[in-house]
Amino acid sequence: MTARNPTSVELLAILDAAVEAVILIDAHGAVEVFSRAAERLFGYAADEVVGRNVSMLMAQKDRDLHDAYMDRYARTGVPHIIGIGREVQGRRKDGSVFAAFLSVGRMADQVPARYVGFLQDLTLRDQALAAVVRERDRANRYLETIQTMLVALDTQRRVTLINRKGCEVLGCREDALVGLDWFETAVRPEDRRDAAEEFGTLLAHGTKMPFDTEYRVQAADGSVRLIAWRYVLVREPDGSVTGILCSGDDVTETRRAELEARDAREQMMHVSRLATVGEMAAGISHELNQPLAAITTYAQAARRLLIASDFRDADITDALEQIAGQALRAGEIIRRLRNLVRNRQTQRESTQINALIEELGALTRVDARMHDVRVRLDLAAVLPELELDPIQIQQVLLNLVRNAVQALEYQESAGREVSIRTALAADGDVEIRVCDTGSGVTEDMLERLFLPFATTKSDGTGLGLAISRSIIEAHKGTLEYMPNMPRGACFVIKLPVPEGPNS
Amino acid sequence: MKESVPTAIVIDDDDAVRSSLKLLLRSVKLPVTVYASAQEFLPKYSVDQPGCLIVDVRMPGMSGLELQQQLNLRGAMIPVIFITGHGDISMAVEAMRHGAFDFLPKPFRDQDLLDRVQRALEKDAANRREIAQTERIRELFETLTPREREVLELVTSGKPNKVMAADLGVSQRTVEIHRARVMEKMHANSLAQLVRMSMDLKESAHPDSQGGRRER
Numbered sequence: 001m002t003a004r005n006p007t008s009v010e011l012l013a014i015l016d017a018a019v020e021a022v023i024l025i026d027a028h029g030a031v032e033v034f035s036r037a038a039e040r041l042f043g044y045a046a047d048e049v050v051g052r053n054v055s056m057l058m059a060q061k062d063r064d065l066h067d068a069y070m071d072r073y074a075r076t077g078v079p080h081i082i083g084i085g086r087e088v089q090g091r092r093k094d095g096s097v098f099a100a101f102l103s104v105g106r107m108a109d110q111v112p113a114r115y116v117g118f119l120q121d122l123t124l125r126d127q128a129l130a131a132v133v134r135e136r137d138r139a140n141r142y143l144e145t146i147q148t149m150l151v152a153l154d155t156q157r158r159v160t161l162i163n164r165k166g167c168e169v170l171g172c173r174e175d176a177l178v179g180l181d182w183f184e185t186a187v188r189p190e191d192r193r194d195a196a197e198e199f200g201t202l203l204a205h206g207t208k209m210p211f212d213t214e215y216r217v218q219a220a221d222g223s224v225r226l227i228a229w230r231y232v233l234v235r236e237p238d239g240s241v242t243g244i245l246c247s248g249d250d251v252t253e254t255r256r257a258e259l260e261a262r263d264a265r266e267q268m269m270h271v272s273r274l275a276t277v278g279e280m281a282a283g284i285s286h287e288l289n290q291p292l293a294a295i296t297t298y299a300q301a302a303r304r305l306l307i308a309s310d311f312r313d314a315d316i317t318d319a320l321e322q323i324a325g326q327a328l329r330a331g332e333i334i335r336r337l338r339n340l341v342r343n344r345q346t347q348r349e350s351t352q353i354n355a356l357i358e359e360l361g362a363l364t365r366v367d368a369r370m371h372d373v374r375v376r377l378d379l380a381a382v383l384p385e386l387e388l389d390p391i392q393i394q395q396v397l398l399n400l401v402r403n404a405v406q407a408l409e410y411q412e413s414a415g416r417e418v419s420i421r422t423a424l425a426a427d428g429d430v431e432i433r434v435c436d437t438g439s440g441v442t443e444d445m446l447e448r449l450f451l452p453f454a455t456t457k458s459d460g461t462g463l464g465l466a467i468s469r470s471i472i473e474a475h476k477g478t479l480e481y482m483p484n485m486p487r488g489a490c491f492v493i494k495l496p497v498p499e500g501p502n503s
Numbered sequence: 504m505k506e507s508v509p510t511a512i513v514i515d516d517d518d519a520v521r522s523s524l525k526l527l528l529r530s531v532k533l534p535v536t537v538y539a540s541a542q543e544f545l546p547k548y549s550v551d552q553p554g555c556l557i558v559d560v561r562m563p564g565m566s567g568l569e570l571q572q573q574l575n576l577r578g579a580m581i582p583v584i585f586i587t588g589h590g591d592i593s594m595a596v597e598a599m600r601h602g603a604f605d606f607l608p609k610p611f612r613d614q615d616l617l618d619r620v621q622r623a624l625e626k627d628a629a630n631r632r633e634i635a636q637t638e639r640i641r642e643l644f645e646t647l648t649p650r651e652r653e654v655l656e657l658v659t660s661g662k663p664n665k666v667m668a669a670d671l672g673v674s675q676r677t678v679e680i681h682r683a684r685v686m687e688k689m690h691a692n693s694l695a696q697l698v699r700m701s702m703d704l705k706e707s708a709h710p711d712s713q714g715g716r717r718e719r
Contacts, residue, residue: 293609
């Protein structure tokens with residue numbers, strides 16, 4: 001198809017179809033053509049406008065300027081609007097004012113000059129803009145009022161935004177931080193390296209999941225707060241990471257309270273261990289007196305043999321060997337006791353539960369011998385290592401074994417046996433059972449069994465089982481009672497196997 | 504178990520204590536046998552075995568105190584020295600109440616133990632001599648006629664011949680003859696000796712405590 005000029009019918013159709021209002025004026029500003037869209041925009045019918053000055057369509061401010069523009073252009077030929085376009089204020093028939101974008105063209109070869117104006121209604125745009133501003137203000141209010149620190153960092157670790165709470169915690173103004181390296185400025189030097197490293201790793205291997213971490217920040221006045229952070233990656237629509245939004249809660253007080261509670265709990269456990277050892281004093285002295293008696297007797301016998309010069313070498317060497325062995329036996333008991341009563345912080349170690357139970361033998365024997373009870377070990381051949389505090393778990397086991405031994409007090413001496421059994425449970429937990437063949441737990445005691453100060457013993461504190469359960473629960477395990485078959489009590493400890501590369 | 508040789512018998516469930524005691528007693532040339540439990544010891548024990556026991560109070564199965572009661576029931580009078588790792592006073596008291604010879608807390612000085620063992624062996628020997636003596640007197644007593652037994656009773660209660668003659672309704676001369684026969688049959692050299700023999704007899708017929716222990 002070759003280009004041709006449109007006919008006037010076609011031009012009129014184009015004029016009426018245009019979304020933009022089209023207005024033709026002469027050199028004096030009188031309206032010559034007023035399109036359908038113009039009628040809709042201004043609320044005037046074309047015949048109400050045609051022939052009248054275009055300034056009637058303008059708000060007061062533009063009206064004054066318009067005449068001056070026309071005048072100057074006519075005089076100087078320097079356009080102020082032609083070919084450029086600008087935002088103007090329109091005035092409707094009902095007097096209301098609206099924003100519109102006006103572009104103006106001068107018709108070619110027309111003398112005197114005639115102009116065509118295109119007006120684009122900006123009302124919707126302004127409404128949208130206003131909505132955006134409202135939303136922004138609201139978001140800002142949220143940002144400013146929430147009691148969570150919000151810090152946005154770019155990929156260069158620079159602060160791009162920090163909310164009021166953030167400033168409050170750090171004791172500085174927003175503009176004092178924006179643009180600065182967050183880790184160098186706000187993070188406590190001791191935590192700086194790790195925190196920054198973590199940040200870098202997260203940026204490099206970005207994840208969709210929020211990432212939680214904890215480190216300390218340092219306020220302008222030198223005070224230090226512990227903050228629990230949640231990181232969320234900020235992405236462009238194309239998926240590229242532009243930074244990280246960090247929300248942080250001040251957990252300084254919470255953590256301090258937790259630590260104090262933990263200290264109190266540990267203190268209680270320690271006191272309970274001391275009490276246990278106190279209750280075991282008679283048994284312990286027996287366990288120590290046995291090797292001591294053997295040692296002194298061997299030594300005295302050897303001395304007599306040597307003085308009498310009437311001996312076989314084997315008698316002397318055997319005695320000396322026995323002395324050394326018995327001294328070690330006594331030392332082992334003391335070492336176990338010392339470990340048990342040492343005041344120490346909780347420490348988790350990778351531990352073989354079977355080895356732990358075997359080590360405990362030096363102490364469980366104390367009560368067992370006192371009460372003429374046999375302690376039978378039935379240990380699973382292979383068990384995964386557990387992450388636990390060995391002393392605390394020994395405390396629990398010792399407590400359970402002592403309870404079991406005491407439960408057998410009125411039992412025929414032939415059947416006095418406590419068994420400690422370890423096994424891998426079907427759900428993958430490690431299970432330890434301490435069972436006796438005593439009279440079991442009575443129905444009415446069952447409910448209160450694990451409550452503090454619930455005891456049936458005249459000399460018991462009633463704290464043993466309560467503390468034992470709290471220790472096991474702190475290890476994310478369970479401690480339950482179940483009747484032993486055909487008779488007696490059974491306490492079942494279940495401890496989770498840590499998830500590791502080996503599992 | 505060789506009879507007639509006084510032997511120290513050690514009963515203790517602790518291997519080391521047991522073997523060390525064996526070595527100590529051997530070092531002073533005392534015959535010694537050891538057992539790990541009361542149950543192991545009891546069936547092998549004969550009341551004719553002289554010696555003494557060194558027994559741990561607390562042992563699995565049968566305790567030292569239970570063993571002592573068993574021995575008492577059998578009329579065994581072997582002295583028992585208890586040893587214990589529990590410095591337990593109440594247990595010591597109970598043991599002594601049941602006729603323990605002595606009580607020694609572990610650990611102990613060798614001399615303390617050896618002294619006690621020595622005394623226990625002497626005590627056992629004395630007991631056995633006493634029993635043998637009483638047995639002999641009883642045998643002699645069995646040879647007396649009923650009338651001679653009456654005379655013995657009266658003589659040892661301090662009655663003069665004249666009174667006895669009246670009591671028995673016989674002549675004083677007859678009493679003198681009976682009396683001479685009694686002295687002869689009982690192998691008594693003096694009235695005093697006859698009195699002591701008579702007391703022994705009465706005592707063994709009515710012992711004031713089981714096993715006849717009167718002293719330490």
